Amino acid sequence: MKMSLLLSRNLLFPLVFLCAVPFAVAGCGGSEEESGPAVVDQKTLRREAEERRRQQAAEPREKKQKKESKPAPQQATMRASKPKPAESTVSPVDRFNIVAAPSFAASLVRNDNELVQRDSFVIVSTPAEGIDSSNVLLTPSSEKKPETKKGDFKLPEGFEEIETAGYTETGWPQRIRCLADNSEMVYQAGGPARLGSDTGPPETQPMLKVVVPPFYIDVTEVTLEQYNTFREKRREEGVRIKEAPNDGDDPRYPVLGLPYTQARVYCIWAGKTLPSEVQWEFAARGNDGAQYPWREGHPIRVRDHEETIFPVGTDRFDQTPEGVMDLGGNALEWCNDWYYAETFAQAADRLEQPLRDFTGPGRSPEDNARVVKGGNDFSGWNRRGVPQLDNNQKIGFRGVLSLTPNE
Numbered sequence: 001m002k003m004s005l006l007l008s009r010n011l012l013f014p015l016v017f018l019c020a021v022p023f024a025v026a027g028c029g030g031s032e033e034e035s036g037p038a039v040v041d042q043k044t045l046r047r048e049a050e051e052r053r054r055q056q057a058a059e060p061r062e063k064k065q066k067k068e069s070k071p072a073p074q075q076a077t078m079r080a081s082k083p084k085p086a087e088s089t090v091s092p093v094d095r096f097n098i099v100a101a102p103s104f105a106a107s108l109v110r111n112d113n114e115l116v117q118r119d120s121f122v123i124v125s126t127p128a129e130g131i132d133s134s135n136v137l138l139t140p141s142s143e144k145k146p147e148t149k150k151g152d153f154k155l156p157e158g159f160e161e162i163e164t165a166g167y168t169e170t171g172w173p174q175r176i177r178c179l180a181d182n183s184e185m186v187y188q189a190g191g192p193a194r195l196g197s198d199t200g201p202p203e204t205q206p207m208l209k210v211v212v213p214p215f216y217i218d219v220t221e222v223t224l225e226q227y228n229t230f231r232e233k234r235r236e237e238g239v240r241i242k243e244a245p246n247d248g249d250d251p252r253y254p255v256l257g258l259p260y261t262q263a264r265v266y267c268i269w270a271g272k273t274l275p276s277e278v279q280w281e282f283a284a285r286g287n288d289g290a291q292y293p294w295r296e297g298h299p300i301r302v303r304d305h306e307e308t309i310f311p312v313g314t315d316r317f318d319q320t321p322e323g324v325m326d327l328g329g330n331a332l333e334w335c336n337d338w339y340y341a342e343t344f345a346q347a348a349d350r351l352e353q354p355l356r357d358f359t360g361p362g363r364s365p366e367d368n369a370r371v372v373k374g375g376n377d378f379s380g381w382n383r384r385g386v387p388q389l390d391n392n393q394k395i396g397f398r399g400v401l402s403l404t405p406n407e
Contacts, residue, residue: 158271180270181226185216186322193282194289196344197381203341204381209354212282218398220312225251252311254331254396260370260388263334263397272399274336276359277371284327284380293320293327328378331396335371339385
């Protein structure tokens, strides 16, 4: 009897379930005993429905939206073409991009690709594993220069010391000013150094040992403003000087496109000379023959000589420890030496090292090419030859003041 009752309940379950559904089949019913299972199943269904609702609510919003409504293909494409802007944690004016591998030589560029001049700034980034450096403050060196003279010195007429820059151990001012063009110049102590490279391009090989006499070199390349001042002063003296090929540029840009001969005329007017290749390379590489003007590491932001010129001195990190700027980037620069690709190889074979007062070959090549320094990989040893009458609009120049005349 019990078995048959259980059997009848199992057979009646589908019918009872249907009776629980609104608009059930007419005439469906059962005894009080038979209605028990139907009540239990309704509660179970409600619990299951509630559980499904909780699960759906816990799903990610994007997944839920995808299930509920799928956008048309055209709408999806339109959304993809408008990426959501990155969230900014700082003012848009102070958002910077750091390019290439980090090193101590860093520079900042805003989103509009404008270089930023700052003596101190904060880099906020995700630190490398094991390094707590999410907030790094970079500040200028706090090293104090001597404030009093040491020893006697005599600058040539037309130059004055900048007392606030301090003095060297030998008594020379760390910095001087040229009164003709108001340019600042940095002292270079000279001494044993290296010229060229054993691993660089063929025209830079082999590395030579040289001895460099002390000299001063311009902090930056000669600017368009300085060149136009030169033109005005010469015009007052009755001499007409042609305008520079980049005359319409920002006055703070280096003057570009002048032939070697005109750059030399400017330097003579200012009481200077164009640097020899040895002087230029010593300023860029120092006594140890470093590859880059900043001596160690690669720059975070590199500049391509073939594409972009900037106002002089705007990259605070493209400078030597002594403060000479733009030797790694910006314009290429004229030097005084005649150019031969095999100059270093012949010097290594024929001359005793270390070379003293080395100024390159004594005769001009067939194309009258002069040495031009600088290059796209920013190595201080880079060199090329350009005919001295060319108006190459990627070439600028700077002057030097030799404290020991070259023979």
